[in-house]
Amino acid sequence: MKQYIIIASILFAHFAFAQDVETNTASKIWSLEDCISYAIENNITIKDADLNTSISEVSYNKAKSAKLPNLFGSASQNFSNGTSIDPITSDYVSDQIHSTNLGINSSVTLFQGNQLNNQVKQNQLLVEQNSLLAQEAKNNIVISILESYLQTLFSKEGISIAENNLSASEKEVLRAKSRLDAGTIALSDYTEAQSQAATNKYNIIAAKNDYELNIINLKQLLELPPLEDLTIETVDENQDLINLELNKEAIYTNALSYLPEVDASKTNILVNEKELEIAKGGYLPTLALTGSLGSGYTSIRDNTFTDQLDVNFNQRLGLSLNIPIFNRNQTKSAVQTASFNIEKAEIQKQTIEKEVIKKVETAYQNALSSQEQLVAAEISQDAAEQSYNLAQKKYELGDLSTTDLVISQNTFTNAQQNYLQSKYLNILYHQLLQFYQGNDIKLKSK
Secondary structure, eight states, X not given: OHHHHHHHHHHHHHHHHHHXXXXXXXHOEEOHXXXXXXXXXXXHHHHHHHHHHHHHHHHHHHHHHXXXXXXXXXXXXXXXXXXXXXXXXXXEEESOEEEEEEEEEEEEEEEETTHHHHHHHHHHHHHHHHHHHHHHHHHHHHHHHHHHHHHHHHHHHHHHHHHXXXXXXXXXXXXXXXXXXXXXXXXXXHHHHHHHHHHHHHHHHHHHHHHHHHHHHHHHXXXXXXXXXXXXXXXXXXXSOTTOOOOHHHHHHHHHHHOHHHHHHHHHHHHHHHHHHHHHGGGSOXXXXXEEEEXXXXXXXXXXXXXXXXXXXXXXXXXXXXXXXXOTTHHHHHHHHHHHHHHHHHHHHHXXXXXXXXXXXXXXXXXXXXXXXXXXXHHHHHHHHHHHHXXXXXXXXXXXOHHHXXXXXXXXXXXXXXXXXXXXXXXHHHHHHHHHTTOOOOOOBO
């Protein structure tokens, strides 16, 4: 009985701990920094890029090892019958022969048109290039997280706007019903109020669906399980982004020197230049040093196995020189291909620099525009809110039709949505510009 009590206590404690962990996980609120840190550790695109870097490091070590001598051991057991050459004595023998051969062989390349050294340098450059490409993948995920996070916040606030509109519409339906019963408005005014309330209910459903879709997109970037809850942190509206002084020339210069894709394109040119040097090495001779140790045993001799291994022990040392004379234009074609690849790499570098300048210039222009739009949107929202409040008072007094009230509410709703869009676009483009300068992305939380 005591054992059952102990087991039950352990199971209860485990269950309570699991429930506590589940509660803590569900109650976690993710900040933008949390999302970025988690994505960098778990996103499969980043993991794939890191694996490419690791593979290039293996190739680099392999290229360095190619300069070392190799070493092979060999052993063979043979049987022959009839007239044959004894593999140990090289005599013609008409008999059954049992023979054993043992050996160790080694060779090292002394010179190969400097190809080995150039391959080592090329693979070292490839490690650097893949490391830069991995950093580029991380940057792309960070930007995607930022965009998705802000889009999710935008849709979340859109739900609040839709809910407030529905609450106001339901009150207006009650007022319209009272006025209809009192005979002060026509039935069409009452049905229009009902229609507006129904429209606002639809808008809530659409806003919630949009929010859930954005949550799904953010969870995919984070590689979170589909069933795990994700609640994001609300940012402070006062981000101090208005009237920031932006130096266009400094932004371009810093972006070109910071963003890894630019350095990766420069490294790609160096990689292809090394490939050209490797190809040219095919015109030069190859010199290798070879050596071997060996011994053997044959059954036609009376000596013991050990004695024969001692007597037949031999050593060989030699040099091997291969001079290319004509290899069907393989080296010439490799040199031409490498030269063309250098030109392609230079064009690719120019293309990447143009793309960087384009996206930085776009962010810069949008940042300037969003500053002005945010100011205008805030003024428009305040004015629309005052107009709507006044329209509600007039409607209560019977001095305004339901149609005019609906128009005023829709105008206020559009002004709110424009303000939200301007606010989050303003945050997005300023954060992008900061990121392109090598600064961390940080949002103030409430």
